[in-house]
Amino acid sequence: MVIMKSSRGLQLAFRIYKRSHHSVGIIGAPFSKGQPRDGVEKGPDLIRAAGLVEKLKAQGCAVRDYGNVTFEEVANDEPIGNVKRPRAVGSANQRLSAAVHAVKNDGHTCVMLGGDHSLAIGSIQGHAAAKKDLSVVWVDAHADINTPLTSPTGNIHGQPMSYLIHELQSKENLKRDISHSSHILKLLGIKVYSMTEVDRLGIAKVMEETCDYIFSKVKKPIHLSYDIDALDPSISPATGTPVVGGLTYREGIYITEHISQTGLLSAVDMVEVNPKRGRTDDEISSTVNAAVDLILGCFGRLREGNHPANYKMPLP
Numbered sequence: 001m002v003i004m005k006s007s008r009g010l011q012l013a014f015r016i017y018k019r020s021h022h023s024v025g026i027i028g029a030p031f032s033k034g035q036p037r038d039g040v041e042k043g044p045d046l047i048r049a050a051g052l053v054e055k056l057k058a059q060g061c062a063v064r065d066y067g068n069v070t071f072e073e074v075a076n077d078e079p080i081g082n083v084k085r086p087r088a089v090g091s092a093n094q095r096l097s098a099a100v101h102a103v104k105n106d107g108h109t110c111v112m113l114g115g116d117h118s119l120a121i122g123s124i125q126g127h128a129a130a131k132k133d134l135s136v137v138w139v140d141a142h143a144d145i146n147t148p149l150t151s152p153t154g155n156i157h158g159q160p161m162s163y164l165i166h167e168l169q170s171k172e173n174l175k176r177d178i179s180h181s182s183h184i185l186k187l188l189g190i191k192v193y194s195m196t197e198v199d200r201l202g203i204a205k206v207m208e209e210t211c212d213y214i215f216s217k218v219k220k221p222i223h224l225s226y227d228i229d230a231l232d233p234s235i236s237p238a239t240g241t242p243v244v245g246g247l248t249y250r251e252g253i254y255i256t257e258h259i260s261q262t263g264l265l266s267a268v269d270m271v272e273v274n275p276k277r278g279r280t281d282d283e284i285s286s287t288v289n290a291a292v293d294l295i296l297g298c299f300g301r302l303r304e305g306n307h308p309a310n311y312k313m314p315l316p
Contacts, residue, residue: 022061022299025108026053027099028068033077033088034118034157037240039276043291044068044113046275046284050292059301064108069099082154089156093122100126100267111295114271116240117144118156120225121163127267131221134266135214136164139255140227141243143192145184157240157272195245203251207258221266224259224298228272228291238278238287249290256297268298 028044048065056063072095074088096112100123103110112123117140128134138144138161145161146152165188185192191213193206201209214220231252233242247255259265270291278284293301 023108024056024061024063024111024299025103025106026063026065026111026113027096027103028066028113029071029092029096029099029115029119029123030068031071031092031096031115031119033085033092034116034160035155035240036084037274037277040114040116040240040272040274042275043115043271043273046273046288047113047270047291047295050288052292052295055292055296056299059296059299061299064106066099066103069095071095079154081148082151083148083156083159084154085156089118089121093119093125096122097126097129101129104130104267109265109299110267111298112267112269112271114269114273116157117225117227117269117271118160119271120144120160120269121156123267123269124164124223124225127221127223131266133218133220134223135220135264136223136225137210137214137255137259138225139230139247139252140225141229141246142227142241143182143185144227145190147184150184195247198247198251203247203254204258207255211258211262215262219264222259222262222264223267223269224256224265225269226256226271226294228270228287228294231290236273236287236290237283238275239272240274240277241272242277249293252290252294253297256294257301260298260300265298268295270295 028048030041030044032038032041053063053065071092074091077085077087080086096119100110100112104127110127112119124134124136142158143161144158146159147162148159151159191210193210198206214222228236229239229242230247232246232248233244235249236242273287273291275284278287
């Protein structure tokens with residue numbers, strides 16, 4: 001531990017970590033039909049073009065890029081009740097589940113590049129098929145736990161958690177009677193941190209409590225599902241449903257750093273990067289670069305580099 005004083009007289013602590021080696025398997029999922037906005041299918045190749053593979057290798061990772069999953073066009077994909085494009089989303093997640101399962105069977109930490117967040121259904125399902133018991137950490141501006149009967153839009157990217165949670169499948173009354181996702185979370189006892197709690201506690205305490213909670217009984221592999229819209233739009237504006245007042249760049253990166261340090265990260269989703277929602281090239285670049293930096297943080301990268309929100313302090 002190196003202790004130093006900043007120019008503001010604050011005590012800052014920097015821990016020196018031994019760089020660990022990770023085996024990373026990347027799978028692209030260029031899919032957009034879990035929501036109505038075109039462009040999000042371009043996310044995987046934009047993240048790659050920003051140097052993800054090269055940067056992972058530069059920090060000591062072994063990387064295999066499996067390319068993009070190919071998704072079939074589904075004809076006559078009429079809504080089922082309120083749910084839009086159910087057949088396309090179902091087919092896409094079946095294919096993605098098999099692809100993620102293969103990456104895990106090859107022994108890699110899987111990085112799934114989306115695409116919209118409906119893809120978490122297949123990503124987590126494929127991961128669970130390979131690893132059985134998982135802890136899921138969901139970082140998002142939205143809970144994404146609407147059910148087909150409570151969703152206000154019918155878009156499945158707002159529903160993936162309701163398809164994945166076993167306890168919800170048999171609760172028909174819950175599906176019908178609860179009109180707000182916060183009530184579902186409370187009734188199911190899911191640990192949730194709002195931005196109010198992040199502000200009050202600080203991101204370090206939030207992550208400490210999160211890991212204490214998920215490791216309270218058995219240490220399970222972690223699936224981190226990260227929607228880029230969790231970051232404030234000043235950092236990641238090129239996304240489908242931005243929400244003002246989100247995580248700062250440093251808070252967002254801290255989440256990935258903390259989970260990396262557990263040594264139990266087993267899969268990562270990085271979703272909802274949509275270049276068509278950026279008004280300028282700078283907005284697109286900021287969003288894509290933030291996605292890359294979040295992934296790098298998952299694999300042991302300490303906070304340094306060229307991002308304007310990064311910091312460096314020379315050792316005395």
